[in-house]
Amino acid sequence: MRSVRTVSKTVRRYRTAQLGLPGWYLTAGCLFQAVWNVATDRHPTSGIKDYDVFCFDNHDLSWEAEDAVIKAADAAFAGLPAQVEVRNEARVHLWYEQKFGVACAPYASTEAAIDSFTATACCLGARLERDGQWRVYPNPVLAPRAVYETKTARW
Template identity: 65%
Template structure:
């Protein structure tokens, strides 16, 4: 795993947008934050397949966890602070303590409240997506990857039927296959 984390850091450092977002996220000092999802594993896919590191990445997901205030206004204040720091970079900032308030309306299935940002990452529709990174004040990177990093480096997309419905997985993987045709996409379990 140590070798994989080193390879992950090397790959992510090739994406200048991602490293700027990591630095900016550290400046915001959000509780329990991670840069996660597509910007992480898609940067790896780009590096592995010889593409420009930021190619095809739609946005940069910055998750944090603050259960002390679940109001939209509180999250919006953080989003506005992020906009001031990141400018035109597409950074999606979300308080994962609030997800249960809107998830069912958006995805059609209820979501129990998360207890941490890590719990939110655990529920992504693909295990390959379940990677989060953050820069610690001492310069070290913290990596959260409950399913490891092998699938990301191996271009394998594996379903994670914990929460997200099948159609979410299939919609995402259809787009990913167009952008990264070398992917091996495993089917949703019956």
């Protein structure tokens, strides 16, 4: 018989996959921070402020549809000692200019959103599929040296 602790870890491990988010990835700084932490003998979660989960659903671009996904994710991640932020990358072009002062063309996929990261060193996504297999979307370009040095100094 498996212990309650083992079952609990298994349930947590599959929470994002079980949400059924289209084209989702865990992405951005939390991945690089975790690798850097392990490489420097720190706890894997040290210094990670939040976990970004991107998905892509262009069937309903309303705030209400995205908010329903955010609320479902909040319920799924309840009880975890971390902030998990789920966002629909199909909607970014609707609010980006108001927030950052420049227009953003609509993305065609989650991967396209990852490719557009300002800090190209963070152009990475990983997800655990429902069948238990990992899918990794790697950095398609090299980061400029100054960006790399700034990010690694912070991490």
